[in-house]
């Protein structure tokens with residue numbers, strides 16, 4: 001039996017992780033979880049999984065839960081709660097499915113406690129990948145990718161030698177506006193942007209997918225997870241999201257991982273690695289029925305956020321921290337109807353342009369730059 005701590009249990013990846021745990025009661029037990037503000041779902045998860053530790057964002061919600069549930073569950077809130085969840089002493093694995101760079105500190109603390117980390121929370125790797133990778137190396141901790149592209153690459157690399165890799169090829173669906181020109185992006189609505197062609201995901205990542213920032217964040221995530229220079233990470237437009245990503249080797253062979261778009265598969269793989277468990281009821285890929293798969297060259301001017309992300313990754317230091325924090329704030333502003341779709345990239349670029357990069361930033365510097373960037377975006381908004 002493996003005990004699991006889950007950050008972001010009420011979200012899209014969180015609830016799919018719960019489904020994997022639910023399907024495999026002999027293998028996994030939810031020991032601790034965090035939620036944000038969704039108390040209705042939090043109560044349901046406590047009732048079903050009876051965890052020993054629960055954390056929520058707000059103090060008042062925490063006290064309300066304390067008075068409702070039995071004393072065999074401990075309740076926490078805020079950042080302290082995220083850390084308590086991440087390092088819960090009984091847990092073997094931390095599944096980090098929280099949204100945003102708020103996931104960084106709990107991840108670093110869990111690494112110090114030598115937990116295995118299954119990481120979906122890409123913003124943590126974008127904002128401070130060097131700190132996470134250094135800490136993982138120092139503590140001999142395994143970082144298992146959950147993001148579908150990175151899970152695909154990780155699977156393609158099993159048994160392969162690093163020296164034989166030519167490049168990584170990340171596939172991108174193109175998101176909800178893939179068939180529109182830049183002119184046609186003027187005035188698009190939040191509802192349209194949230195209409196992803198292939199995946200059902202949380203709101204923030206769905207907007208990131210529409211701006212192509214999701215792929216930009218994933219390029220930086222791949223750089224850190226696989227220690228790959230940026231000029232050996234390519235992005236390929238692939239409408240169907242059937243090939244989840246590929247690795248090209250020096251001998252010209254390409255190994256790809258394929259499957260129907262279902263995040264429970266990479267989540268389960270991260271939990272079972274290096275083994276696999278059956279997935280009863282999973283929708284099987286029928287290539288004969290699909291017939292054709294499509295690929296297109298990525299247009300970096302059309303998908304300008306991808307260009308910004310490559311540039312930020314190459315510049316390095318605190319620049320990806322700024323990219324990420326500005327993106328998180330700009331996407332939230334778009335979702336709240338405060339800015340237009342095209343202003344997302346404009347705000348990010350303005351934040352990047354004014355930033356003086358700091359090399360090899362420590363945790364304190366990352367947190368300062370993150371906070372300062374968010375304040376700048378708020379200034380622009382007001």
Ligand SMILES: NC(=O)C1=CN([C@@H]2O[C@H](COP(=O)(O)OP(=O)(O)OC[C@H]3O[C@@H](n4cnc5c(N)ncnc54)[C@H](OP(=O)(O)O)[C@@H]3O)[C@@H](O)[C@H]2O)C=CC1
Pocket residue numbers: 007008009010011012013014034035036037038039057097098099100102120121122123146147148199200201202203204205263
């Ligand atoms: N969804 C997907 O298919 C994929 C997602 N990912 C990545 O996984 C991560 C999660 O994405 P997704 O599940 O879509 O996101 P969701 O928005 O669906 O869920 C986010 C989760 O984090 C919680 N949360 C949000 N902000 C905070 C905060 N400040 N403090 C504490 N908890 C917080 C939410 O709580 P509550 O709702 O209770 O407020 C919720 O549990 C992201 O980094 C994303 O890029 C990667 C690949 C695929």
Ligand SMILES: CC(=O)[C@@H](O)[C@H](O)COP(=O)(O)O
Pocket residue numbers: 147148149171172173174175199205208209210214215263
């Ligand atoms: C499911 C997953 O991993 C998402 O990150 C997905 O990749 C989004 O799709 P696109 O960014 O390719 O549109």
Ligand SMILES: [Mn+2]
Pocket residue numbers: 147148149218
């Ligand atoms: Mn992805």
